[in-house]
Amino acid sequence: DQQVKQNSPSLSVQEGRISILNCDYTNSMFDYFLWYKKYPAEGPTFLISISSIKDKNEDGRFTVFLNKSAKHLSLHIVPSQPGDSAVYFCAASAIRSSGSARQLTFGSGTQLTVLP
């Protein structure tokens, strides 16, 4: 049972336009969400995160939106650049106990291609 789903395996966007990557989750215990970017032959790189007490977090060209009632989050990249072409993973975690580590549950990823 996939608790974190990225239903679009790929997305193509023109340079300068907005890229919107979507992620849905089923576990209502998740309270912290992250986006990672992965280039081939490299490990995932942390992009941006959001706590469940917020509905929006912004960092430069990247904004993450969280809709808790719909159990949905999205990553907006504006403006998109060719260097943004990569696989994007969303991840979610729930605190297990006080002071305990968080186990990340990842989606299957979305390949973003930004066309020049």
Place this chain on the structure above:
Amino acid sequence: KAGVTQTPRYLIKTRGQQVTLSCSPISGHRSVSWYQQTPGQGLQFLFEYFSETQRNKGNFPGRFSGRQFSNSRSEMNVSTLELGDSALYLCASSLGRGTGDEQYFGPGTRLTVT
């Protein structure tokens, strides 16, 4: 700061053999997590070590084991390799405090089982 390093980067093994992968976390990070990435499966959590103790474990068979040393370096061992173990194995380090604790990934070890 140096990033997370993993050795070796590539490995070819035969069915039935065992393999040990190594991960050196970012200096000061006490938590090391291991993930398996296979095509179509995304990243699946294997286990997490903190202060030389396994703190979390995913749904993998007992053939997958790990350990962490006093300097926070971690090793992962897979015994009796199967063809389905062919994957990219990633380790990630973090401070291990809990909330808001981003994980930083290494480049991975590509394991091929023939």
